[in-house]
Amino acid sequence: MxxxxxxxxxxxxxxxxxxxxxxxxxxxxxxxxxxxxxxxxxxxxxxxxxxxxxxxxxxxxxxxxxxxxxxxxxxxxxxxxxxxxxxxxxxxxxxxxxxxxxxxxxxxxxxxxxxxxxxPARPGTRTVVDDFLRWPRPDLYAERVDWRVSWPVSEHPLIPWIRPRGTRAEVADHYTTFAEHCTGEVAVDRVFVDGQDAVVTGTSRQLIRSTGKRFTMAFALHLTVENGLITRHHMYEDSLAVAEAFA
Missing domain, CATH: 3.10.450.50 (Nuclear Transport Factor 2; Chain: A,)
Structure with missing residues (x-):
């Protein structure tokens, strides 16, 4: 059958x-x-x-x-x-x-x-993305995550959150590490939702605590939501601006 x-x-x-x-x-x-x-x-x-x-x-x-x-x-x-x-x-x-x-x-x-x-009904893509934008909590992610915020570590060893990730615990470490080194704001311009997929565009303005330097970068974030949890997190960002702020 x-x-x-x-x-x-x-x-x-x-x-x-x-x-x-x-x-x-x-x-x-x-x-x-x-x-x-x-x-x-x-x-x-x-x-x-x-x-x-x-x-x-x-x-x-x-x-x-x-x-x-x-x-x-x-x-x-x-x-x-x-x-x-x-x-x-x-x-x-x-x-x-x-x-x-x-x-x-x-x-x-x-x-x-x-x-x-x-x-019980599980939250849909838009609901999960809206929650994420209010506060990107680790519990919004699945146990296993397709994660890409990891431009080559060997070329940028000073940037502590640029590491391969794949689990909810590792995602939690990403946000903790980022908060330890940066302070600033993120402005969202657009949110596009198509079924399980969403793309968020915006601008991040951050101050690096250790160097006192600032960076401003545009970004696009691709999220996929399945069964009420984020299973894909792909960030496309101006990595050069971040690296220069750590130099």
Missing amino acids: NYEDFAERYVAVWNETDPAIRRTMISGLWARDGVQYTDSAEYLGPQALEARVTDAHHRFVRDGGQRFRAAGDAVGHHGAVRFTTFMEPAAGGDITWTGTVFARLGADGLIRSDHQFGD
Whole structure:
């Protein structure tokens, strides 16, 4: 079985607008004695499942302007499959609900039972970036980070925060080290958000405590937010201005 294809078919049922097509899709996913469990109810058989899907479609898709999509993380073995689903505004915007589905399948590939687990909504890209701009706290980052603020250390050994980073703890050390050596302000000009990615442009004006010199530099920062946490931090800056201030 192609488990990603299965997850896509599962999610498509909840978005389908035509009742007749939706009914056919349900019969192509659940067995006649199939049952779905949520944290508060169970839905056994075709009629109960159709009523369940229809009610959700009307509330969230037709009237609520939402859509469901698979997260692309479907895995399965020995007649079971697990995957994540998202609900988000059809017109675009932050994820409003995250669900996990665990389904047991028969030999025919039809669902015998599936359990849905709903998770609290995680903050979207814009929310996380806004929090970051107020205060770039380490807890906004994932445990592992794709980090690029590391122009060659060998060429600029005097700049203490220019080091390779890859973990949340190392990110925390970056901000601590920067604060120990610099004082100043950062002015943000623009924030561009496209799905999980954001680009922040602005100007940083800093005083180096050890030399008494100042630098002013324009920058562009590329952030990626996944599951409410920053997973990519790529800074493009005027490294020469920083190096001269430390000279």
